[in-house]
Amino acid sequence: xxxxxxxxxxxxxxxxxxxxxxxxxxxxxxxxxxxxxxxxxxxxxxxxxxxxxxxxxxxxxxxxxxxxxxxxxxxxxxxxxxxxxxxxx
Amino acid sequence: xxxxxxxxxxxxxxxxxxxxxxxxxxxxxxxxxxxxxxxxxxxxxxxxxxxxxxxxxxxxxxxxxxxxxxxxxxxxxxxxxxxxxxxxxxxxxxxxxxxxxxxxxxxxxxxxxxxxxxxxxxxxxxxxxxxxxxxxxxxxxxxxxxxxxxxxxxxxxxxxxxxxxxxxxxxxxxxxxxxxxxxxxxxxxxxxxxxxxxxxxxxxxxxxxxxxxxxxxxxxxxxxxxxxxxxxxxxxxxxxxxxxxxxxxxxxxxxxxxxxxxxxxxxxxxxxxxxxxxxxxxxxxxxxxxxxxxxxxxxxxxxxxxxxxxxxxxxxxxxxxxxxxxxxxxxxxxxxxxxxxxxxxxxxxxxxxxxxxxxxxxxxxxxxxxxxxxxxxxxxxxxxxxxxxxxxxxxxxxxxxxxxxxxxxxxxxxxxxxxxxxxxxxxxxxxxxxxxxxxxxxxxxxxxxxxx
Numbered sequence: 079x080x081x082x083x084x085x086x087x088x089x090x091x092x093x094x095x096x097x098x099x100x101x102x103x104x105x106x107x108x109x110x111x112x113x114x115x116x117x118x119x120x121x122x123x124x125x126x127x128x129x130x131x132x133x134x135x136x137x138x139x140x141x142x143x144x145x146x147x148x149x150x151x152x153x154x155x156x157x158x159x160x161x162x163x164x165x166x167x
Numbered sequence: 168x169x170x171x172x173x174x175x176x177x178x179x180x181x182x183x184x185x186x187x188x189x190x191x192x193x194x195x196x197x198x199x200x201x202x203x204x205x206x207x208x209x210x211x212x213x214x215x216x217x218x219x220x221x222x223x224x225x226x227x228x229x230x231x232x233x234x235x236x237x238x239x240x241x242x243x244x245x246x247x248x249x250x251x252x253x254x255x256x257x258x259x260x261x262x263x264x265x266x267x268x269x270x271x272x273x274x275x276x277x278x279x280x281x282x283x284x285x286x287x288x289x290x291x292x293x294x295x296x297x298x299x300x301x302x303x304x305x306x307x308x309x310x311x312x313x314x315x316x317x318x319x320x321x322x323x324x325x326x327x328x329x330x331x332x333x334x335x336x337x338x339x340x341x342x343x344x345x346x347x348x349x350x351x352x353x354x355x356x357x358x359x360x361x362x363x364x365x366x367x368x369x370x371x372x373x374x375x376x377x378x379x380x381x382x383x384x385x386x387x388x389x390x391x392x393x394x395x396x397x398x399x400x401x402x403x404x405x406x407x408x409x410x411x412x413x414x415x416x417x418x419x420x421x422x423x424x425x426x427x428x429x430x431x432x433x434x435x436x437x438x439x440x441x442x443x444x445x446x447x448x449x450x451x452x453x454x455x456x457x458x459x460x461x462x463x464x465x466x467x468x469x470x471x472x473x474x475x476x477x478x479x480x481x482x483x484x485x486x487x488x489x490x491x492x493x494x495x496x497x498x499x500x501x502x503x504x505x506x507x508x509x510x511x512x513x514x515x516x517x518x519x520x521x522x523x524x525x526x527x528x529x530x531x532x533x534x535x536x537x538x539x540x541x542x543x544x545x546x547x548x549x550x551x552x553x554x555x556x557x558x559x560x561x562x563x564x565x566x567x568x569x570x571x572x573x574x575x576x577x578x579x580x581x582x583x584x585x586x587x588x589x590x591x592x593x594x595x596x597x598x599x600x601x602x603x604x605x606x607x608x609x610x611x612x613x614x615x616x617x618x619x
Contacts, residue, residue, distance in 0.1 A: 082169070082174055084174060084175065084178050086178075112171045114171075121171075121175065123171045123174050123175065135232065135233050136229060136232040136233065139232050139233075139235070140232075152182075154178060154182075154235055155235065156233070156234050156235025156236070157233050157234050157235075158169070159234070159423060160177065160234045160235065160236060160420060160423060161169050161173060161174055161177050162169065163419040163420060163422070163423040164173075164177050164416045164419050164420055165169060165173040165176075165177070165416070166169075
């Protein structure tokens with residue numbers, strides 16, 4: 079299953095490393111990353127493969143949210159289909 | 168391949184603009200639950216609802232987390248209870264409402280609709296008993312919603328039922344007076360009620376519907392508002408196009424959720440209801456959209472035209488996004504549930520008469536309106552008659568959900584809490600309607616040709 083991870087927060091050193099490590103701990107494979115910083119705001123969008131993930135997406139979602147909040151980051155994960163549905167006819 | 172802008176746009180809709188799926192409603196037929204013994208019948212109802220809807224809430228929550236889209240309500244609609252209860256000889260149908268309430272609590276839904284009767288042409292024995300039971304049923308249950316259909320375009324308006332419902336609404340308000348007349352917030356009087364409506368309080372599972380189905384109601388006034396916010400200098404053509412495109416996106420999410428819920432629960436997908444349903448939260452208001460079009464306040468001249476455009480554009484955008492569209496499908500204008508409507512009503516910019524005009528061009532009717540507690544039953548009936556006439560003549564659904572606020576008068580506030588919000592008590596024209604309502608009988612169905 080492919081899912082989209084979005085990370086939004088104030089820019090600082092190590093966000094990328096932190097998120098990637100977090101995903102690696104759960105055995106989530108990163109397929110694509112796009113990241114920008116605008117006026118000090120960090121935004122990252124990742125496409126990830128959950129085939130080997132060690133936990134169900136609901137638990138992963140909670141873990142990302144909680145661990146992200148500890149670092150003042152808003153991390154969300156959602157299945158790719160919702161974005162496809164909204165933006166592709 | 169999706170681009171980053173599209174992904175972030177979706178995230179912003181959900182996190183900033185209150186995009187959500189308003190409800191997943193499971194429609195369940197109770198036609199096999201009739202029994203001459205009321206206790207047996209109630210047991211059958213309770214068992215069947217628990218059996219069919221046992222995993223509804225869990226499934227909804229799973230979809231929420233997986234797709235990252237809030238699904239605000241999980242609800243149930245059932246066959247109009249007058250049809251099921253009629254098989255028994257009991258006069259009072261309140262035990263049915265209590266059984267429904269117990270089942271709703273057991274499966275964890277937040278409302279269950281269908282304590283209903285369809286009496287557009289006349290009453291059966293069961294219809295009369297059900298209607299008489301409504302005040303007690305609403306007072307003794309928390310989650311059960313009731314509706315009565317008093318008219319249709321094909322049958323005309325049953326004015327005996329209209330007269331009766333004025334009294335029933337008054338009694339319901341009195342019995343639930345301690346809770347601000349909360350019982351009336353769960354009671355809707357319809358003309359042209361639809362059989363697959365997923366929204367409360369008017370949902371019931373119509374007789375033409377399958378054994379069980381999933382209907383989904385989408386929402387998203389905040390998303391529409393945000394889309395047109397920076398378009399001050401644009402013409403209505405551009406506004407309408409923008410609303411259409413946004414409605415398409417919103418509805419596609421509803422369709423996805425509906426299909427997913429249907430396949431996980433093993434229950435057929437019924438319809439997506441293309442409604443703009445506001446909540447009292449800031450930024451989730453239909454009134455704000457109308458004001459964004461250039462009105463100083465909702466209720467100002469121009470409001471009806473603005474609403475007509477909005478309603479039509481939402482349907483045009485939504486229709487292509489879903490394989491089956493149904494339910495009420497239109498913008499809702501519940502006063503107590505919309506921060507902008509509340510504001511306008513408090514300031515006196517929005518009156519019941521203007522709301523009535525607005526209901527000619529949108530879904531659904533005079534919704535969640537608090538009126539002074541001393542408003543007479545005849546006046547309430549006459550308001551219902553006017554609203555039903557609009558529905559009957561214009562071949563659309565209209566409804567009245569009105570709350571006589573016991574012990575309160577114009578300017579006071581009734582607080583229902585949660586999604587039902589806060590209602591300022593609005594002034595009502597108090598000229599007598601007693602003789603008009605006392606006539607009874609039926610208003611004949613309108614002509615369907617010679618359409619000027």
